[in-house]
Amino acid sequence: MLQNPPAEPGMAEEEVDTPALLVDLDALEHNLDRMAAFCTKAGIRLRPHAKTHKSPVIAHWQARRGAVGQCVQKVGEAEILAWAGVPDILITNEIVSPRKLARVAALSRMTNIALCADDAGVVDLIEAAAEAASCRLTVLVEMDVGTNRAGVGSAASAVALAQRIAGSRALVFGGVQAYHGGAQHLRDGDARRAAIHDVAEAARGVVDDLRAKGIACPAVTGAGTGTFEWEAASGVFTELQAGSYVFMDADYGRNRPAPEFRQSLFVAATVMSAARGGVAVVDCGHKGIAIDSGLPLVHERPGVTYASASDEHGQLVCADGTQLSIGERLRLVPGHCDPTVDRYDWYVGVRAGWVETVWPVAARGMMA
Amino acid sequence: MLQNPPAEPGMAEEEVDTPALLVDLDALEHNLDRMAAFCTKAGIRLRPHAKTHKSPVIAHWQARRGAVGQCVQKVGEAEILAWAGVPDILITNEIVSPRKLARVAALSRMTNIALCADDAGVVDLIEAAAEAASCRLTVLVEMDVGTNRAGVGSAASAVALAQRIAGSRALVFGGVQAYHGGAQHLRDGDARRAAIHDVAEAARGVVDDLRAKGIACPAVTGAGTGTFEWEAASGVFTELQAGSYVFMDADYGRNRPAPEFRQSLFVAATVMSAARGGVAVVDCGHKGIAIDSGLPLVHERPGVTYASASDEHGQLVCADGTQLSIGERLRLVPGHCDPTVDRYDWYVGVRAGWVETVWPVAARGMMA
Numbered sequence: 066m067l068q069n070p071p072a073e074p075g076m077a078e079e080e081v082d083t084p085a086l087l088v089d090l091d092a093l094e095h096n097l098d099r100m101a102a103f104c105t106k107a108g109i110r111l112r113p114h115a116k117t118h119k120s121p122v123i124a125h126w127q128a129r130r131g132a133v134g135q136c137v138q139k140v141g142e143a144e145i146l147a148w149a150g151v152p153d154i155l156i157t158n159e160i161v162s163p164r165k166l167a168r169v170a171a172l173s174r175m176t177n178i179a180l181c182a183d184d185a186g187v188v189d190l191i192e193a194a195a196e197a198a199s200c201r202l203t204v205l206v207e208m209d210v211g212t213n214r215a216g217v218g219s220a221a222s223a224v225a226l227a228q229r230i231a232g233s234r235a236l237v238f239g240g241v242q243a244y245h246g247g248a249q250h251l252r253d254g255d256a257r258r259a260a261i262h263d264v265a266e267a268a269r270g271v272v273d274d275l276r277a278k279g280i281a282c283p284a285v286t287g288a289g290t291g292t293f294e295w296e297a298a299s300g301v302f303t304e305l306q307a308g309s310y311v312f313m314d315a316d317y318g319r320n321r322p323a324p325e326f327r328q329s330l331f332v333a334a335t336v337m338s339a340a341r342g343g344v345a346v347v348d349c350g351h352k353g354i355a356i357d358s359g360l361p362l363v364h365e366r367p368g369v370t371y372a373s374a375s376d377e378h379g380q381l382v383c384a385d386g387t388q389l390s391i392g393e394r395l396r397l398v399p400g401h402c403d404p405t406v407d408r409y410d411w412y413v414g415v416r417a418g419w420v421e422t423v424w425p426v427a428a429r430g431m432m433a
Numbered sequence: 434m435l436q437n438p439p440a441e442p443g444m445a446e447e448e449v450d451t452p453a454l455l456v457d458l459d460a461l462e463h464n465l466d467r468m469a470a471f472c473t474k475a476g477i478r479l480r481p482h483a484k485t486h487k488s489p490v491i492a493h494w495q496a497r498r499g500a501v502g503q504c505v506q507k508v509g510e511a512e513i514l515a516w517a518g519v520p521d522i523l524i525t526n527e528i529v530s531p532r533k534l535a536r537v538a539a540l541s542r543m544t545n546i547a548l549c550a551d552d553a554g555v556v557d558l559i560e561a562a563a564e565a566a567s568c569r570l571t572v573l574v575e576m577d578v579g580t581n582r583a584g585v586g587s588a589a590s591a592v593a594l595a596q597r598i599a600g601s602r603a604l605v606f607g608g609v610q611a612y613h614g615g616a617q618h619l620r621d622g623d624a625r626r627a628a629i630h631d632v633a634e635a636a637r638g639v640v641d642d643l644r645a646k647g648i649a650c651p652a653v654t655g656a657g658t659g660t661f662e663w664e665a666a667s668g669v670f671t672e673l674q675a676g677s678y679v680f681m682d683a684d685y686g687r688n689r690p691a692p693e694f695r696q697s698l699f700v701a702a703t704v705m706s707a708a709r710g711g712v713a714v715v716d717c718g719h720k721g722i723a724i725d726s727g728l729p730l731v732h733e734r735p736g737v738t739y740a741s742a743s744d745e746h747g748q749l750v751c752a753d754g755t756q757l758s759i760g761e762r763l764r765l766v767p768g769h770c771d772p773t774v775d776r777y778d779w780y781v782g783v784r785a786g787w788v789e790t791v792w793p794v795a796a797r798g799m800m801a
Contacts, residue, residue, distance in 0.1 A: 082801050162450065214748055337526070351725050390554075432436070
């Protein structure tokens, strides 16, 4: 079952059923324009990450502003984008199941698609899928550049894996993925800059080693909303994967306090209980807003704090002199945008207090 | 978009696409039987909470074992159950939006439905909806019995609100809801028992005060998987709302270590990277398994720990001598069952290593 759309175009924002995922379209367009202008000026390609928005609509808006394609984490996300006409997709992740790889091979007939590997065994699996489907698949080598998650751990391993890929008739070597997820959320800008300096040097080393072996590296891809200026300035990255900049969230807001990007994503909530003084309850708990990176903020309502989340309830604490009443509506700023979006089937696009458009979170829940 | 079903009946469990929500049907049936037997012996009604399972299939299995109806938190959940033939539904929550109340009034024509109030303003709204739809709605008074969330704060307020409801021609007074959510998760059994003793005394006081004013209290409803024995033993509760017992989770497993209920819910995951010694990465992060009540446990794989969750990745740490290989499959035990279920569109029911049935999480995402 899909959720019912919580609104229709033409409604006042006050009439939107809650909880609902609101997008302030002015702020969204500001963010899209701002990042496009940055990339043009920096002379770097933008391949935004669709794990944030999960929406072909936003992917096409990004493409119209110059984005070269999209990143995804999951095959199901790639399918949703490919079926909606996104022409170039990078799966920034290892795919190891033969059934999933067969789906990737099938997609390669309708879109340019690439994926990552960090192990010769994974390359074997991708090669077998390409051979079975009589297609060629593009594979990037993922480097572990500090997140300590997936990725090869040394330049030598990266080069060996690239040689393995480049030597296969069924595969194309697509370059290097060097994404430092952990660095995005470091609070201190200098710490982020230093982390990305190390990332860029590691990537540069691999590119140089590959060149010495006669292998061109067509792409070095990475970066996120927390660090993209430094990847862009490094001279080694060829494209940026930032995703969260379209929406922002409370966590990124603490990292980038300047209004370079505006908060465009909100969850609309309604006060459903105010039985006790100083406390109120809204109809949105952590089933409706992600709390993995901290609790939501209450937008433009000084003195009101979202103090705790249970599954379906959010408890608000009101400072002295602040009163909330039953039925009152609030905008919540998610602590973390990506998993919040993934809770909803619909975006409600608002502008100047009115619902302008409602469109699906088309890749919501596409985890496989 | 719905997720594709990750399996078909007749498949081996090893073939299920991951991440997937697995239900061990033997364990589920054990849990359903066990709770039904408890309630029969204790002479108390069971109205399980569907916020856990979000599934008419499981609701009907509970009804066949004697459950008198279902609890829900949201109008959208009530609709899914009512449309599937569940004949008696209690919304254990305040509903304050006129549009939502109109939906409740509409449902009252196809099922017995009741909802909660903790404020005269809420009763006014429910009454208006009932009058507009020319129906009568059943309203329970929610007491705050220690969670400090919704609910009236005193016996006097509870009695006054019950009188207000009982005095309305459009409403029926349905009783008292006295659910202590916070008590469910206290680690110490004696602390849970003590908390519920206080809850029961508070409820008894309200029932006695109502009787003194000539108002019968048709139901005292509450309890969860952490405390239900004590509500049942109190002599004042008439029905139990436990929900999580059907599945259990890592958090409840720490509270109820005896194998009274078995873990029946798992997330199947696949190792997608094992590039570095002692670490492996599975294809399920916190978009696929809830971490609000702690990280998942790795089922029956000693030496392997789920050490951290990012959006789409789970990092496993392997003790010395333990090795995971790419493509290897694991069962994860969710830290918290309810929000984990809400991430998925499909249950995959397995028995003895085979997929027996696949059915929808029909009320997935029904937050409004």
